[in-house]
Amino acid sequence: MLEIQNVEVVYKNVILGVKGISLKVSENSIVALLGANGAGKTTTIRAITGLLKFNHGNITRGKIYFKGKEITNRSAQAIAGAGIMQVPEGRRVFHQLTTEENLLVGSSSNSLNKKERKKLIEKIYGYFPRLFERRNVNAGYLSGGEQQMLVIGRALMAQPKLLVIDELSLGLAPIIIWDLVKKLVDINKEENLSILLVEQNARLALAFAQYAYIIENGLIAIEGPSDGLVNNNVFKEAYLGEATPVNKSDILRG
DSSP states (O other): OEEEEEEEEEETTTEEEEEEEEEEEOTTOEEEEEOOTTSSHHHHHHHHHTOGGGGTEEEEEEEEEETTEEOTTOOHHHHHHHTEEEEOTTOOOOTTSBHHHHHHHHTTTSOOOHHHHHHHHHHHHHHOHHHHHTTTSBGGGSOHHHHHHHHHHHHHTTOOSEEEEEOTTTTOOHHHHHHHHHHHHHHHHHHTOEEEEEESOHHHHHHHOSEEEEEETTEEEEEEEHHHHTTOHHHIIIIITTSOOOOHHHHHOO
16 A cells, blocks of 8 residues: 655755665555654655655655555645545644534545535544543643544544554553554554554554564664564564563453
């Protein structure tokens, strides 16, 4: 579905952001992109979603394809229209709008009629019942976990084929994080939605994703099925320390 081929990104014609990365996200899959701050995760997201130009960046080498069509250096609007939606870091909600109004903003890019939009929003409430309970509350008064549910729900209102989630776990309590992960696993299965999870939390991502890429200094350093990476001694020492990784079945159990 998504294929990045040897992409290089340069900022302001001088600064090299990523240095020739390649990765794939297949249909209906969950893939993780892991790395520390400054490793190149944000640049990769910008390259995928068409946001590089807003940060004076440009893809100078390589190509990006989505569903067989090239989207290299296309506009953010065109890429969103093709079916790629981002859940940004920092839970960026419209604070003065209600929860439901925020969700409806997400559907503004599609051509649904009123009945179809109502059916879609009811589906989002089915995944996130707490949003239904808080539907008339201004988003600025929601908790951090509720706001994260809201930005995910808002992205889903656009009916994407690929969801790019930036730092799902940032600033949230573990119990909230794992509840969100379970919801996303359900959504992946029921909606045939591909997910690219961009994270620093390696244990979370490997429990969630089927395949993972580790980026360091703008290059893919390690990649492989998540079950294999948790048994890779080099990876465990660098990213998991002495801790025991979370078993994926712990998440998928009801």
